[in-house]
Amino acid sequence: xxxxxxxxxxxxxxxxxxxxxxxxxxxxxxxxxxxxxxxxxxxxxxxxxxxxxxxxxxxxxxxxxxxxxxxxxxxxxxxxxxxxxxxxxxxxxxxxxxxxxxxxxxxxxxxxxxxxxxxxxxxxxxxxxxxxxxxxxxxxxxxxxxxxxxxxxxxxxxxxxxxxxxxxxxxxxxxxxxxxxxxxxxxxxxxxxxxxxxxxxxxxxxxxxxxxxxxxxxxxxxxxxxxxxxxxxxxxxxxxxxxxxxxxxxxxxxxxxxxxxxxxxxxxxxxxxxxxxxxxxxxxxxxxxxxxxxxxxxxxxxxxxxxxxxxxxxxxxxxxxxxxxxxxxxxxxxxxxxxxxxxxxxxxxxxxxxxxxxxxxxxxxxxxxxxxxxxxxxxxxxxxxxxxxxxxxxxxxxxxxxxxxxxxxxxxxxxxxxxxxxxxxxxxxxxxxxx
Amino acid sequence: xxxxxxxxxxxxxxxxxxxxxxxxxxxxxxxxxxxxxxxxxxxxxxxxxxxxxxxxxxxxxxxxxxxxxxxxxxxxxxxxxxxxxxxxxxxxxxxxxxxxxxxxxxxxxxxxxxxxxxxxxxxxxxxxxxxxxxxxxxxxxxxxxxxxxxxxxxxxxxxxxxxxxxxxxxxxxxxxxxxxxxxxxxxxxxxxxxxxxxxxxxxxxxxxxxxxxxxxxxxxxxxxxxxxxxxxxxxxxxxxxxxxxxxxxxxxxxxxxxxxxxxxxxxxxxxxxxxxxxxxxxxxxxxxxxxxxxxxxxxxxxxxxxxxxxxxxxxxxxxxxxxxxxxxxxxxxxxxxxxxxxxxxxxxxxxxxxxxxxxxxxxxxxxxxxxxxxxxxxxxxxxxxxxxxxxxxxxxxxxxxxxxxxxxxxxxxxxxxxxxxxxxxxxxxxxxxxxxxxxxxxxxxxxxxxxxxxxxxxxxxxxxxxxxxxxxxxxxxxxxxxxxxx
Ligand SMILES: [Zn+2]
Numbered sequence: 022x023x024x025x026x027x028x029x030x031x032x033x034x035x036x037x038x039x040x041x042x043x044x045x046x047x048x049x050x051x052x053x054x055x056x057x058x059x060x061x062x063x064x065x066x067x068x069x070x071x072x073x074x075x076x077x078x079x080x081x082x083x084x085x086x087x088x089x090x091x092x093x094x095x096x097x098x099x100x101x102x103x104x105x106x107x108x109x110x111x112x113x114x115x116x117x118x119x120x121x122x123x124x125x126x127x128x129x130x131x132x133x134x135x136x137x138x139x140x141x142x143x144x145x146x147x148x149x150x151x152x153x154x155x156x157x158x159x160x161x162x163x164x165x166x167x168x169x170x171x172x173x174x175x176x177x178x179x180x181x182x183x184x185x186x187x188x189x190x191x192x193x194x195x196x197x198x199x200x201x202x203x204x205x206x207x208x209x210x211x212x213x214x215x216x217x218x219x220x221x222x223x224x225x226x227x228x229x230x231x232x233x234x235x236x237x238x239x240x241x242x243x244x245x246x247x248x249x250x251x252x253x254x255x256x257x258x259x260x261x262x263x264x265x266x267x268x269x270x271x272x273x274x275x276x277x278x279x280x281x282x283x284x285x286x287x288x289x290x291x292x293x294x295x296x297x298x299x300x301x302x303x304x305x306x307x308x309x310x311x312x313x314x315x316x317x318x319x320x321x322x323x324x325x326x327x328x329x330x331x332x333x334x335x336x337x338x339x340x341x342x343x344x345x346x347x348x349x350x351x352x353x354x355x356x357x358x359x360x361x362x363x364x365x366x367x368x369x370x371x372x373x374x375x376x377x378x379x380x381x382x383x384x385x386x387x388x389x390x391x392x393x394x395x396x397x398x399x400x401x402x403x404x405x406x407x408x409x410x411x412x413x414x415x416x417x418x419x420x421x422x423x424x425x426x427x428x429x430x431x432x433x434x435x436x437x438x439x440x441x442x443x444x445x446x447x448x449x450x451x452x453x454x455x456x
Numbered sequence: 457x458x459x460x461x462x463x464x465x466x467x468x469x470x471x472x473x474x475x476x477x478x479x480x481x482x483x484x485x486x487x488x489x490x491x492x493x494x495x496x497x498x499x500x501x502x503x504x505x506x507x508x509x510x511x512x513x514x515x516x517x518x519x520x521x522x523x524x525x526x527x528x529x530x531x532x533x534x535x536x537x538x539x540x541x542x543x544x545x546x547x548x549x550x551x552x553x554x555x556x557x558x559x560x561x562x563x564x565x566x567x568x569x570x571x572x573x574x575x576x577x578x579x580x581x582x583x584x585x586x587x588x589x590x591x592x593x594x595x596x597x598x599x600x601x602x603x604x605x606x607x608x609x610x611x612x613x614x615x616x617x618x619x620x621x622x623x624x625x626x627x628x629x630x631x632x633x634x635x636x637x638x639x640x641x642x643x644x645x646x647x648x649x650x651x652x653x654x655x656x657x658x659x660x661x662x663x664x665x666x667x668x669x670x671x672x673x674x675x676x677x678x679x680x681x682x683x684x685x686x687x688x689x690x691x692x693x694x695x696x697x698x699x700x701x702x703x704x705x706x707x708x709x710x711x712x713x714x715x716x717x718x719x720x721x722x723x724x725x726x727x728x729x730x731x732x733x734x735x736x737x738x739x740x741x742x743x744x745x746x747x748x749x750x751x752x753x754x755x756x757x758x759x760x761x762x763x764x765x766x767x768x769x770x771x772x773x774x775x776x777x778x779x780x781x782x783x784x785x786x787x788x789x790x791x792x793x794x795x796x797x798x799x800x801x802x803x804x805x806x807x808x809x810x811x812x813x814x815x816x817x818x819x820x821x822x823x824x825x826x827x828x829x830x831x832x833x834x835x836x837x838x839x840x841x842x843x844x845x846x847x848x849x850x851x852x853x854x855x856x857x858x859x860x861x862x863x864x865x866x867x868x869x870x871x872x873x874x875x876x877x878x879x880x881x882x883x884x885x886x887x888x889x890x891x892x893x894x895x896x897x898x899x900x901x902x903x904x905x906x907x908x909x910x911x912x913x914x915x916x917x918x919x920x921x922x923x924x925x926x927x928x929x930x931x932x933x934x935x936x937x938x939x940x941x942x
Contacts, residue, residue, distance in 0.1 A: 057502045070501065077495045079502060178501040183735035211504050212737050290735055293534050296545020297499045301601070312597075317538055340536070340730035349732060 026093045033089045043089030045203055048196070050085055051141035053132045054095040055102055056187070057176040058082050065178050066100040066110040066128075069304045069324030079176020080211070081145060081187050081204040088203045093141060096131030100326045101295065102149055102180040104128050105398055107156070108389050109328045116385070117159060119424055123382040126156030129188070133160040136190040143200050144190040149180050150283050151377075151402025153188030154414035158377035158427020161416040163197050163444065165189045168434045169409035170215035172201075173208030179294040181287035182213075184406040194445035197413075198222035201437060220438050228442040231265030236370030238273040241401060247380040249420040254376060254428060257417060260450055269370045275359045276404060282359065283403035284396055285339050285352035291329075292336030298324065331392065360408040367433045372443060376401055377414040377427035401429060411437045415444050417451065459659040459697060461690050462667060463619035464576075465682075467632055468610050469642040470583065470650040471514045476607035477582040478505030478548060483609075485648065489588075489602040497607035499543030504736050507532075511609035512555070512740065514641040515580050516750050518611055519556030521635055521757055522575055526747045530555040532580075532737045536730045541585035541601050549612075551731040554579035555740065561635075562759065563627040567773065573628050574616040580740075583608040611641075617656070617667065622686035629653055629679050638758055638783045646678050653682050658703070659693045668693075669703040673717055675710045685710040688717055761786060769799035778807055784821040785810075791828030796835050805831050809852050825859040826852060833862040847871040847919050875922040877929060880913075883921065884929045887912045888937075898934065899941050906930065 036042040057063050057075035064070045078086075085092060099109040107115040107130030115130040117123040118138040125134045129146025133156035136144050146153040148166035157164020165188055172187045179185060187204065191197040202223055207216040237258065242251060258268050300306030300320030307319040325333070339348040366373065379398060388395045405412040411434070414427040428447075432440045476483055479496035496503045519526050533551035556578035563571050585606035587599050594600060613632060619625050633651055636642035644651045658670035673689060676682040688710075693703050708717035756764075758780050765776040780786045785806065792802040810831070814821060834851060837843045843851060843866055854865045866872055874880055887909055888895055898905040913926045 057500075063501065065501065073501070075502070076500060077503075175504050176502045179736075181735075210506060212506050213504075213735075289732060293536050293546050293730070293732070296536060296538065297501070297543060299538060299540075299545060301540045302498060302543060303500070313540065337730065340732050342728045342730075345730075345732070 026091050030091055033091065036089060043087060045085060045088035045090035045199060048088075048090045048199070049142045050090045050092050050200070051094055051096045051132055051135040051144040052082065052085075052092055053098050053129050053144070053146045055098060055128075055147050055178045055180075056082055056145060057178065058092070058095070061095070063095070063178070064112070065102075066098040066112065067298075067325065067329070068111040069298045069300075069320070071111070071305060073304050075176075077176065080173035080208045082176065084204045084206075085145075085200075090200075090203070094135075096129070096135050096144060096146075098131050098146075099128035099152075100329050101178065101291070102128040102147055102152055102185070103291070103328050103332055105151070105155060105395050106383070106385070106388065107131070108385060109326055111326055114385060117382050117424075119161065120382070120422075123384050123424065124159065124387075126159035126378075126382060128152040128156075129164075129190070130156045130160075132190050133157050133162060133164065136160070136162045136192060142191065143196050145200075145204075146188045146190055147177055147180075148186055148188040148402075148406065149184045149287060150406055151399050153190065154377050154402050154412060154427065154429060155399070157190055157414040158416075158429075159382035159425060161419075161425030161427075163189075163191045163194065163416065164377075164414040164427075165191075165197050165201065165437065165440070166405065166412050167201060167205065167437050168215075168411040169406070170213055171411070171435065171437065172204050173206075173211040173214045175208055175210040175214075179290075181290040182294060183290060184283075184287055186406070194226060194441045194448060195223060197444070198226060198441045201441070215435075217435065222438055222441055225438050226442055226445050228446055229265070230261055230443070230446060233261070233266040233372070233443070234269050234370040235261055235266050236269045236271040236366055236373040238271050238276065238366070238373060238375060240273050240276040241375035245379050245400075246376060247420065250376045250379075250381070250426050253417045253426050254374070257428060257447065257451070258374070261447075264450070271366050271369055271373070273362055273366060273373075273404070275355065275362050276400070278355050279359065279404040279407060280396060280400055282352040282355040283399070283407055284335070285348050286356065286407075288332045288336030289339045289349050289352075290336065292333045292340065295325075295329065295333055300324070328392070356407045359404055363404075363408045363410060363431075363433075371432075372436075372439060373431040375429050375431075377429040378402075381420045381422070381424035381426060405431050410434055411440055413440045413444055415447055417447075457698070458662045459694055460662045460664075461620055461622075461686075462617045462658050462660060462670075463622075463625050463686060464617040464656045465613075465615045465619065465625060465628060466654045466656075467613045467615075467629065468652040469518075469613065469632070469636050469644070471511050471609040471611060471641055472643055472650075473508055473510045473514065473609055475508060475510075477508050477511055477580070477609035478607055481607065483605075487604055489600070490604060492604040493606070497543070498603060499545075505548060505734075507737060507740065508609060511580060512742070513750055514609070514639075515555050515578060515611050516742065516747055517639045517641055517754060518613070518636065519559065519578050520747070520751050520754060521639055522559045522561055522578075522613075524556035524559035524575060524578060526742060527553065527555055527557060528742050528744065529553065530579075530740045530742070532734045532740065533731045534734045535581075537727060539584065539587075540599060541587050541603070541606065543585070543603060543606060547582060547584060548734055548737070549581035549731075550579035552733075553739075555742070561628055561631050563624055563631060565621065565624050565627060571618075571620070571624060573618045573624070576614045576616050578611050578613050581610050581612060582606075583610050617658075622683045622690060625655065625686050626679055626683040629682055633679065634758055634781065638755065640783075646676075646681075649677075653679075655682060655686055657686060657689050657693070659690070659697055668697075669705050671703065671705065672707045673710055674707060674720075677712065681710060681712055684712075684715065685717055688715070692717070755783070758783075758786070761790075765799075769793065769803070771799065771803055775803050775807065778811075779803060782821070788821050788828050792831045792835075795829060795832035798835055798839070801835050802831065805835065805852075809849060813853070813856050824856065826855045830855055830862050837862060837866065841873055841875055841922055841924070842866070843871055843873050844919060844921075844923060847873065850919075871920060873922045874917060874920050875925050877925060880917070880921055880925055880929055883916055884909075884913055884926060884933060887916055888930075888933060895937070899938055906934070909934070 104127040106124040107127040132144035132146040137160035531553040534546040559575035585603035633644040658668035
């Protein structure tokens with residue numbers, strides 16, 4: 022990809038000289054290896070797709086290319102987007118640029134690290150339950166998850182279709198807005214993409230927070246939240262209040278059920294979405310020359326990693342006759358209630374503020390053998406996807422170990438513009454307040 | 457003990473849309489293997505389905521035609537199972553919320569005896585690909601996969617267990633085939649698999665209402681095959697139950713050549729398809745106004761048309777059924793009737809000459825060179841006495857071969873009927889003069905010989921003489937001779 026990027030760069034240079042360059046000319050972008058790029062190896066962090074080259078490009082990739090962005094490479098990730106630490110890649114873990122002993126977060130850890138280490142200006146990731154916002158928080162960069170349906174999923178290899186959404190990593194709100202503008206919009210190849218106008222996010226930046234109502238859910242600030250993160254949020258709230266915003270105490274009591282509902286739904290969908298990796302048409306096949314069933318078993322047992330297999334089994338169980346109502350259907354009901362709870366909350370505030378993660382980046386290997394502990398670290402990020410809402414993680418200083426802290430803003434559907442404006446505002450003002 | 461037969465049918469019809477259910481690939485039959493595929497129907501990583509609206513319209517057409525309630529909100533669901541010809545590892549179908557609910561089809565097992573077979577539901581789904589075992593290319597335990605068919609739109613029409621005999625099953629299936637062809641949504645070809653039928657069958661003591669243990673019959677490749685397989689199974693289950701045995705719930709495969717149904721080979725696994733709503737597709741919303749539009753665009757349905765014909769045209773039930781079997785023939789008849797006030801004669805022409813010709817040429821009505829206007833023209837020529845009825849049939853065949861107009865054909869063949877009395881008078885006189893023996897017998901009282909003279913006269917005119925005029929002239933001349941004798 023490097024050679025073709027250089028070639029493309031020369032071409033874009035000519036275009037710039039001729040005054041005909043696209044809106045993202047000069048933007049260096051890394052792309053999570055869950056997005057299909059035509060004739061490029063697309064592995065999804067999995068052994069089962071180790072040698073797979075996609076016959077087509079994802080819509081978001083086509084849209085980036087159309088605006089003359091330079092795609093410089095694919096980034097490592099947790100296999101099929103399943104993980105919060107990037108230790109689940111078949112090609113080795115990603116390390117945190119701030120401390121190589123620590124995880125970068127997952128599943129889009131490679132994209133987060135690429136932007137944090139300035140290998141790329143922006144990067145595309147995918148966010149199912151926090152896979153953009155959580156690594157953004159751990160790596161000290163911006164991480165936006167747009168509204169479900171805002172950005173086409175065509176070419177995004179599905180983990181959990183009703184939750185997956187392409188997200189953006191950047192250093193600042195402006196770059197994030199430019200990329201969002203380019204990749205957003207209806208795509209006739211994705212039936213779940215929404216046919217609504219795309220605002221010009223980048224030119225709409227700039228805001229005054231006077232009169233802005235910021236909601237602070239009490240459930241986000243209970244036991245388990247790292248003290249330094251709590252402190253940063255308090256400081257941020259003070260700054261916003263000083264400048265004329267009002268802080269509203271709100272309640273999202275279903276937050277506690279988010280993890281359970283999320284893991285039931287995402288594993289159910291994953292068990293079906295990953296059925297296509299069966300060794301018949303593409304990807305690795307382990308042919309034992311015995312019967313078909315044996316080929317399936319060997320291919321999938323050896324092709325998938327532990328976490329992926331765990332989730333396929335969980336999801337298969339969740340959808341099984343006799344368990345469907347108790348798990349899948351009930352989780353869908355909880356999901357509806359969570360959506361309603363957000364709707365009500367947004368009657369009392371314009372935006373919800375809270376931590377992105379309960380702690381800053383933990384050490385490699387620390388939680389890998391305790392999946393439950395790992396799942397619980399997603400508590401603040403899973404509810405926005407369940408409700409289809411846009412959310413962003415903003416870097417907010419460091420903890421006592423020097424590890425980045427992320428603060429999350431959640432907005433009503435299709436209010437990415439508001440998220441980006443406040444993000445820009447916060448970034449400007451935190452610098453001037455030295456937060 | 458006497459048993460009652462309880463049958464339910466599941467009929468799959470491949471919709472004759474231009475493209476597949478969820479991608480833009482063509483569904484043309486007979487293309488090179490795997491040539492009609494794309495990343496979507498190949499189940500490549502990251503692709504998404506997009507619903508074919510024409511397929512939805514076809515399902516609505518069928519639903520309206522068989523009196524279903526069209527559901528404004530229905531949901532596509534995934535049916536999960538592993539098979540090499542199923543690229544995604546699941547089939548997109550409809551499960552809890554299908555597009556059509558309720559409905560019925562009337563069948564007539566005996567003349568005048570109407571039976572209403574209720575339809576449980578009709579749902580939309582996609583077809584799987586084909587596994588091919590061709591030893592010319594592969595060794596024994598290998599399989600070739602052709603995914604051209606994969607993603608072809610299907611509707612599945614599920615009946616209630618209302619069918620009471622193999623004959624009723626045949627008639628019901630026949631009605632479905634007639635209807636899908638009539639609506640132009642499926643070619644209804646069971647041999648090529650564009651129409652497929654599975655049957656559930658059980659018996660129960662007459663007078664009881666609980667369902668007995670059922671078996672499922674598969675692999676019937678014709679409508680008669682369905683009837684035969686069910687007849688076989690009724691007999692088999694009757695024998696078991698009569699001897700006090702129990703029917704085992706299982707799937708049987710019909711072996712047409714052997715004329716028997718055999719249990720499916722291998723251990724039958726209880727499938728748990730783990731259906732759940734497909735998150736890649738939003739609920740299928742069908743607007744009421746659109747359904748009304750589709751309803752208004754439906755052609756007159758076969759049963760309605762048949763009833764109109766028997767009432768307005770005085771056609772017999774049988775004739776009406778024959779003419780109404782196929783939409784093309786039926787429309788052809790309607791076109792002829794539009795230009796003649798003699799529908800019964802028109803019916804006779806079509807059931808006689810037209811169907812004979814189509815049968816001989818093994819072709820469809822659309823290829824017949826004789827157009828409806830030609831038939832009505834021929835009827836008029838016969839009525840006006842321009843050509844005789846027998847000559848008209850010769851004219852018909854000539855048109856069928858050349859495409860000439862009826863007038864031109866009559867002229868070319870020189871078959872214009874002679875009705876001129878003076879012209880025919882000479883001819884008739886010659887026939888009398890040339891047959892003195894017959895004349896003698898006739899004058900002696902053998903009246904039956906009148907027909908002989910008519911025949912001779914017609915022959916002498918090479919069919920062109922107007923038989924009515926010939927008869928009048930003969931009667932006049934022979935009567936005169938009789939009187940002069942006595
Ligand atoms: Zn296709």
